[in-house]
Amino acid sequence: MAGQNVLTPQSEDFPKWYQDVVAKAEMADNGPVRGTMVIRPYGYSIWERMQAEIDARIKRAGAQNAYFPLFIPQSYLSREAEHVEGFSPELAVVTHAGGEELAEPVVVRPTSETVIGEFMAKWIQSYRDLPLLLNQWANVVRWELRPRLFLRSSEFLWQEGHTAHATAADASAYAMKIHVEVYNDFLERVLAVPTYLGIKPPSERFAGATNTMTCEGMMRDGKALQMATSHELGQNFATAFEIYYQNEEGQAALCFTTSWGSSTRLVGGLIMAHGDDDGLVLPPHVAPIQAVVLAVRDDDEVNAACQSLSDALEAADVRVTRDHGRGSFGRRVTDWEIKGVPLRIEVGPRDLAQGLVTVVRRDTREKLTVAITDVAATVAALLETVQSDMFAAARRFRDENTHDVATLDEAVEAVQNGFARLAWDRVGAEGEARLKSEAVTVRCLQRRDGSIPADESEPDLVAIVAKSY
């Protein structure tokens, strides 16, 4: 068996590799209904770590968690013309319940702007109630025609933030704050995924938004994945749901709202941003298990050493597990590699006789010999090194595969292997159609310095274009 591929190599068939990893790392299974997903414990523990990190940042930004219903009156969706048009094709609608046909069908939420808008209108009376900053963790349903585990499932888990503000400037600033301080900070510091931040061109905007911001990540096959998104909704939903407040002069004024979301799609992005031919590669900050203490053989002396090592690591706040299992050493090594555990600590009689253990990095495969008394301190520090090295490696990969081009033809050529960057005024509406015919889209628009523009009419913007998930 030695030397045989456990997974389909990325270079041979990337989508097959992805499915192999999801299955063999025990992340998820397909559900019985097309497009549905069963998230297995290992996959869910990664999602839980993501939730904890994102939730803490959302709260730091001042928003509070709440919960709104799964079922939404169909009429709510219709109140905002673009919104209903955008979502109609992917709605799941309940027409029968309690053994009878319903007088008004209810939709299973595809997103919650409408219900939340209804209650914002009820709760907001005065300028003193603003800004109203809400978030919810929930499941949503969008009937997908071409589902893929984590990346696009008909039901998925996410967080959706919804805020109301007195002024356009305040709403805009808050959406930007979330985008940078919650999403991008999380992506870079926890998932170690570098992003291109920017705004979507009008053609790619959220249904009902006046502006959509995105965090675009590059996967190992050079394709783009939108990893989080934030919207300025202007007064579109405030108008539709009559979200008014009384200003300091006692006059009624219409709110400005925002919404922003990130989903279990992030798990798919994590897999594809860092994974290699041996499986997952998890950054330590998001890894449910940061280090595994692996007994080379199952005997009392080795096991005792493993136990005291894992106790010491736990005391140093390392998320550690012990593998003194049966079965061959090689088999167990491979299994932990597939699961992407950042550090493997191998404990065997030869090393032990000299008071040493072998520490192996998953990201670089580098092997280090460490005195057993130094392991706790070494591992804690090494996890931080792995984290920052993974981010640096991902950024290098992204930069090497982002090509500056001057024409649409060159862009189409360049995106066969990564992203292309070109002047936005070289694209335009006709350019987008031309790109679309090649299965290429404008992922985002940026200023020359990489910062996020206010809108697409700013002069001298650049377009990041790519094939995408």
Place this chain on the structure above:
RNA sequence: CGGGAAGUAGCGCAGCUUGGUUAGCGCGCCUGGUUUGGGACCAGGAGGCCGCGGGUUCGAAUCCCGCCUUCCCGACCA
């Protein structure tokens, strides 16, 4: 939703063309033993509505029709 491919044990597959008795193989799983520094070995064993429904037939995994599911490409998509 359109085009293509495929559904046989947990996973990967053979068998189907040319219908015929107990449907096979590899991996995995269980038991016992030997092992364990990169997917170990020996022996024994469990596990199958052959995707679902209907039809043809004395007889269907095999032929015909419908449906469901999965994968690839496209369209669609915060």
